[in-house]
Amino acid sequence: YFYPLINLYFYPLINLYFYPLINLYFYPLINLYFYPLINLYFYPLINLYFYPLINLYFYPLINLYFYPLINLYFYPLINLYFYS
Numbered sequence: 001y002f003y004p005l006i007n008l009y010f011y012p013l014i015n016l017y018f019y020p021l022i023n024l025y026f027y028p029l030i031n032l033y034f035y036p037l038i039n040l041y042f043y044p045l046i047n048l049y050f051y052p053l054i055n056l057y058f059y060p061l062i063n064l065y066f067y068p069l070i071n072l073y074f075y076p077l078i079n080l081y082f083y084s
Helices: 003-033 035-041 043-049 051-057 059-065 067-073 075-083
Strands: none
């Protein structure tokens, strides 16, 4: 009930200012350890609201370098649970 509101107010700002740097330096490690849990609980909501914008601006570079690995390991699970 509260998470969506928090996203709508603070997530965009955090993304625009810090997300690029965090991605380039820490994202790979964070993914391997914490990303699966975050995905199972919050990722669907974040996707529906902000993911498109993030994609258009920052995600293309991240995609080319890190996303393929993430896809092969975690994305299938997300699909089976939320998108089927």
